[in-house]
Amino acid sequence: MKQIQHDFIGQFGLLRDVAQNTKFPHHNTIEANTPFLIAAYKDYLRNKGNPWHVQHYGPTEPLSTAMAALYSSKIKQVAYIREIRKSHSGRCCSMCGSLTSTQVDHFLPQSHYPEFSIFKPNLFPICVCNQSKLGKTVGPAPGERFLHPLYDRKISDRAIYVRIRDHGDTPTFEVMFKKPKRVRDSAAFDFHTKTLVSKEGIKQHVKRGFEKFCRRPSSVVTALRRKNPESKAELVRLLCDEIEEATREHRTKNNWESVFLHALLERRTLNWIWRALSRPGRAVNGPLVAL
Ligand SMILES: [Zn+2]
Structure with missing residues (x-):
């Protein structure tokens, strides 16, 4: 449980850069879907990543495939994802506070929300507690959800x-x-x-x-x-x-x-x-x- 201050300026422009990058095999799909992705990003920001409020768009199969490929690609536009993993490796997990962070978590899971696969406000360092999170977004009772390291203020206070x-x-x-x-x-x-x-x-x-x-x-x-x-x-x-x-x-x-x-x-x-x-x-x- 740790509040993270991400600098995520330039995330919209980045999509346009990827769309122009012919080294990335799915660049045409990203280009065709850039307006959709920008609308989804704005919705995420407006609703502070809250899964009870963020719209679930359910992107098309080609876009889901392109986003998965983009997340694991080595093109420079998404180098910040490797940087999140590298700079927090073995350090404090943003979700549980253990000192063994090794992975990058998609706050809204990639399996349900592929449109946010590379969206920096949705990415945080995490440890093996990722196994308890996996595809979950909300609990059975009203309002139950995970705390968002960027938007839930004061989660670094002693708890x-x-x-x-x-x-x-x-x-x-x-x-x-x-x-x-x-x-x-x-x-x-x-x-x-x-x-x-x-x-x-x-x-x-x-x-x-x-x-x-x-x-x-x-x-x-x-x-x-x-x-x-x-x-x-x-x-x-x-x-x-x-x-x-x-x-x-x-x-x-x-x-x-x-x-x-x-x-x-x-x-x-x-x-x-x-x-x-x-x-x-x-x-x-x-x-x-x-x-
Ligand atoms: Zn953890």
């Missing part, structure tokens, strides 16, 4: 929380989604988180992070390498610095690293960490639990 319990023995991890106040659409938020954001994936990420932190605190909070914090308030400050860094790097509070670090700030977890760090006889940067 994913984890509570850690039984810290020292066999820790448990509970994942919760809470709609940020500034995200307006509750039906979309609930459907999106329920369908796309893997509680199990988050749990595993936080579990690994917590184990690492317990073995060697500085592997998570660098400042703990040389000295223990002098007060609980200082520990909070150090954790907040790490959270801020993760949020700055991934440009969303819902990246899973920030979710993990934020879980360490929760009152009972923080108290447990503080007691473990202050245990008499524990070496600086030594393990928090007996290994």
